[in-house]
Amino acid sequence: MKSQSNKLFEPTLVQTALKQSFIKLDPRVMIKNPVMFTVEIGTLVMAYVTFYSISNTGQGSALYNFFIFLVLFLTLLFANFAEAIAEARGKAQADSLRKTREETPAKLILADGTIQQVSSSQLKKGNIFICEAGDTIPTDGEIVEGIATIDESAITGESAPVIRESGGDKSSVTGGTKVLSDEIKVMVSTSPGESFLDKMIALVEGASRQKTPNEIALTILLASFTLVFIIVCITLKPFADYANTPITIAALISLFVCLIPTTIGGLLSAIGIAGMDRALRANVITKSGKAVETAGDIDVLLLDKTGTITIGNRKATQFYPSKGIPREVFIKLCLLSSIPDDTPEGKSIVELANQLLPIGAVSSSEKEGMDFIKFTAETRSSGVKLSNGNQILKGASDAMRNITQKAGFNFPEDTAEEVKKISSNGGTPLVVTENAVVMGVIELQDIIKPGISERFERLRKMGVKTVMVTGDNPLTAKFIAEKAGVDDFIAEAKPEDKMNYIKAEQQQGKLVAMMGDGTNDAPALAQADVGVAMNSGTQAAKEAGNMVDLDNDPTKLIEIVEIGKQLLITRGTLTTFSIANDVAKYFAIVPALFIASIPALQGLNIMGLHSPESAILSAVVFNAIIIPILIPLALKGVAYKPIGATALLRRNLFIYGIGGVIAPFIGIKLIDLVVGLFV
Amino acid sequence: MNTELLGIIASFAITLVIAVPLGKYLAKVFAGEKTWTDFLKPFESIIYKLSGINPKEQMTWKQHLKAMLTINSVWLVYGFFALMYQDKLPLNPDGNAGMSPDLSFNTIISFVVNCNLQHYSGESGLTYFTQQFVIMFLHFTSAATGIAAAVVFFKAFRDKTTTTLGNFWEFFVKSITRLLLPISLIVGLILAFNGTPTSYEGKDQFISLQGDTVNVSRGPAAGMIAVKHLGTNGGGWFGVNSAHPIENPSYLTNMVEVISQMIIPIAMVLAFGYFIRRKKLAWTIFGVMTIGMFMLLIPTIMSELGGNPAIEKLGISQTTGAMEGKEVRFGPTASAYWSTVTTIISTGSVNSMHDSGMPLSGLWQLLGMMINSFYGGCGVGILNYFIYLIIAVFISGLMVGRTPEFLGHKVEAREIKIAAIITLLSPLLILAGTAISTFVFGAYGDADWAVKPANWLNNPSFHGFSEMLYEMTSSNANNGSGFEGLGDNNIFWNISTGIVLFLGRFLPIIGPIAIAGLLGAKKYIPESAGTLKTDTKTFALMTFAVILVLNALSYFPALALGPLAEYFTMIGLRE
DSSP, X not given: OTTOOOOSOOHHHHHHHHHHHHHTTXXXXXXXXXXXXXXXXXXXXXXXXXXXXXXXXXXXXXXXXXXXXXXXXXXXXXXXXXXXXXXXXXXXXXXXXXXXXXXXXXXXEOTTSOEEEEEGGGOOTTOEEEEETTOBOOSOEEEXXXXXXXXXXXXXXXXXXXXXXXXXXXXXXXXXXXXXXXXXXXXXOSOTTOSHHHXXXXXXXXXXXXXXXXXXXXXXXXXXXXXXXXXXXXXXXXXXXXXXXXXOHHHHHHHHHXXXXXXXXXXXXXXXXXXXXXXXXXXXXXXXXXXXXXXXXXXXXXXXXXXXXXXXXXXXXXXXXXXXXXXXXXXXXXXXXXXXXXXXXXXXXXXXXXXXXOTTSSOHHHHXXXXXXXXXXXTOEEEEEOXXXXXXXXXXXXXXXXXXXXXXXOOOHHHHHHHHHHHHXXXXXXXXXXXXXXXXEEXXXXXXXXXXXXXXXXXXXXXXXXXXXXXXXXXXXXXXXXXXXXXXXXXXXXXXXXXXHHHHHHHTTOOEEEEEOSGGGHHHHHHSSEEEEETTSOHHHHHHSSEEETTOOTTHHHHHHHHHHHHHHHHHHHHHHHHHHHHHHHHHHHHHHHTTTOGGGGGGOTTOOSOHHHHHHHHHXXXXXXXXXXXXXXXXXXXXXXXXXHHHHHHHXXXXXXXXXXXXXXXXXXXXXXXXXXX | OOHHHHHHHHHHHHHHHHHHHHHHHHHHHHHTOOOGGGGGHHHHHHHHHHHTOOTTOOOOHHHHHHHHHHHHHHHHHHHHHHHHTGGGSSOOTTOOOOOOHHHHHHHHHHHHTTOOXXXXXXXXXXXXXXXXXXXXXXXXXHHHHHHHHHHHHHHHHXXXXXXXXXXXXXXXXXXXXXXXXXXXXXXXXXXXXXTOOBOOXXXXXXXXXXSOEEEXXXXXXXXXXXXXXXXXXXXXXXXXXXXXXXXXXXXXXXHHHHHHHHHHHHHHHHXXXXXXXXXXXXXXXXXXXXXXXXXXXXXXXXXXXXXXXXXXXXXXXXXXXXXXXXXXXXXXXXXXXXXXXXXXXXXOOOSBOGGGSOHHHHHHHHHHXXXXXXXXXXXXXXXXXXXXXHHHHHHHHHHTTSOOEXXXXXXXXXXXXHHHHHHHHHHIIIIIHHHHHHHHHHHOTTOOSSSOGGGSBSSOHHHHHHHHHHHHHHHHTXXXXXXXXXXXXXXXXXXXXHHHHHHHHHHHHHHHHHHHHHHHHSOXXXXXXXXXXXXXXXXXXXXXXXXXXXXXXXXXXXXXXXXXXXXXXXXXXXX
């Protein structure tokens, strides 16, 4: 999925989009975009004027009017094309995701227990089907029985298989993924056509696409600018009559179309769709366009420590033998205790010990015949019983202290001291005993992901506060928080702590985003302004959030915030650019309108345009072609730079404001040089 | 540096020296903090008691608007009849007649809305009674209305989240007792001691050197002229306003008058900063406004000092610049300064005839009124500025990738809708008004009105167009100055500008207060590194660009046909 082509204009998509550009000319569709709707009216009027001027005089030549009509018509098509290509791209992306899950055979379990082979599209919500090793899971659902390893690479691009089992937070499976081992019974969680992807496709296609609040506000502003220019153009007629200057309809409509913000008006919906599309390309399904926009406003980011800030598992980093125990002996004991232990912690102890010990320090006879003592919640320790009867245990310091003291031994002072030190450094101490005698302590440390503190710094510059959520004790949490560079942390977090933290921040008017997967995360996901559920999470979590991350990647939140910001920035900069363009267009058209009867106004023709006709034509041509020129920018989004709001404003104001004033002067002049050859 | 230039630099410097402490003082007065004028409290209590007002009663923004509109409509009705029947009322030593209904309609709206467009001449059109109890009374109340409205707006941003915005009557009364009355008293005294009359007697007579008998109108004028400037009203006692030799007798009174019209608008901007405890924001706004003023003032001075090429062609030397329509005691520089000041803040009093200025001066005056927020009128200037600011906030908010917010409150569709309507209003009133005028002028030249449309214009062509454009612009800006040369006392201009005046006053007050009220009630969002700061130079530049571009886009074609066409034709004469 990641390899999805990023080419902006794929031939097949362009074809669809071209067709759509014409279909979208339907005034009933057009009226949703007031700016372009007025252009459509202007185009129709010009069509009429063209016919009229074939047999009448006074409105200029029919050919000239036809050219104006043509350019206006192209302006409309360009604007429609922008929207259509954005839709096509979004849809193609979603389609390719959906394809993976279409029409797979499903083994439906009937009420009497018999199994019937049906097609995935026939599955209804609540049906239970069975999947064995090698089957493709036909649709989204929740495991009701069994455990299985599943290959989710079709969706996430991640090749390592994952384990899914009934009950708990890992019970959700996604259609299109493949069962690698074992057998599971799955209950269908969504009716066909209602999965998140289906919803997303509908959003992109426009049927259920609603304007976001910010988009509405901008549309209002643009509509009011359009109205101002309607007033300007209508009143120009009596003004011109007063000055005894006849103005042709073509000139008046050209002036109008040039002045109204067609550039942003034509690209506005494309920008919105492209925002959702960019989210989808990051493998995030958004349930509404608003969620993407809100992401740009996020003030507080709640991040789970494990998997986001730290690599996920603690690793052994040091061995501290108790007084009187030789270091090598202690390490050897640690190694022995962990050989059959396949937890990540156990493996890391073996790994570290092997590095420190000379080769052959542990003979193979020692390893033989050992019995593994499993970790239980009661003993809070694990270890081995060697063939010689010796028992080596490792575990939490208080659990080990109990064992030692029960056996009548003392817990050595220096080890107790070491335990405290490790804790305060954010590590986890594992005390090791041999036959209930304390031998020393192993230090386990969280490993902070490389590069994560730079990302937090970037977020800080955006004005986003990061909060680490962890089950660790406050001491450990504080240490890791400082090391990773997060702004705050919630230690010993219970699900309701997240909820309370979110509520408290929201009380202060802040917007909060979080990521979660478990059912007990659902309330917090729903409470958060942006709740991103992992695709591997439970159905409840996915329902509660407003985005679903197909990659199950906790750092995705950071990307989502940037996509949201980019969306707003693109809107803002193109609005500025569009309005700034008008200055030059005025200098092209206004002198052209009056020069015949007021020759002195030649003084305003600062671009030295060839003739009134060429000036007007050049202005409308520029106005039309700037739309397709900016489509790539609208689709890709204006780059976001975390340099602080004021610096960012200065930068964008310079590029799109000043640039927007200057560009059309150059563009119109160049077009005029060409047009001037013919007119 | 010549003395003329020094004169205006001194005027501006003195203005600032007064306005800065005045701003601090006003913030304290309206915040209810201790000030040295608290000795007036008992006096205010009497007013509250007499009118049955509880000044502690808190109002929402809607209640404020209701109060403001109610009291203003009372004055409208009262003034309309007083002006129509002034001949039957006392204090009419010169025996002046009552006003026609359409003139009375225009005049009363004009004064209630702080515009003071005068389609009559004070000496013959009004009696001492109406001068004092309608005109001067409204000079105080209309200014106080604007100031009180601005304070309501301030109040919305003082606390983090609030729905109650103080008491309108309290702000209104304090505007008069703590600000307008005391300063008017001082300015009035200065004027009186420098030759402006304060007598209730009728016309005086003298025999001129040529032996003609000259009747000189007079009256209790000094006090009114003081408040006409302080309250950015501008409606003079005499027809030619502050170009009149006894309304504005000397360079000194000229300075006093030009200073007094600027101090409150500037002080209100600074008071905003002190009041909401964001001084830097206020100084940034002040900076934008001041730069805007100089960008209009400097070219005006240059075009006036340059003289008129048409006169130059006659071989007449113009060592002092273009003197047509100017008073010798002021000179072109002080006249240019005044004409800029009076048009950017909505005073509209004149000390020279704008009609006779150079074409480009007319352009800058028009632009000043179109923008109407480089300081702007008493209280309303900052409200007008706020609309531009909200649009700047919205666009720049997007440009930095956040839902736009102002002072911790999110700017959303509803606020933008209001701002959009107000932005739309000025071009609508000015352009549609001028368009209808040009149409009537062309199509109904013979209409049987007090002045036939065909005879409206003193000057044909572009300048005539400017005269009509100026009249509508001045009305919409509630400015009140006239380009003159326009036959405006007839039913068309009286009614049309009356309507423009009314809409151009109240909607731009209602809009910003509604936005402020809505914003103030929203949840307060604390600032972060991602928040757009509105008190930076960059944002100031953005606001300035919004002001410039919006106005240029709205009015460029009209200005091209008026002053610009005239200017380019005039420089054509040189060749």
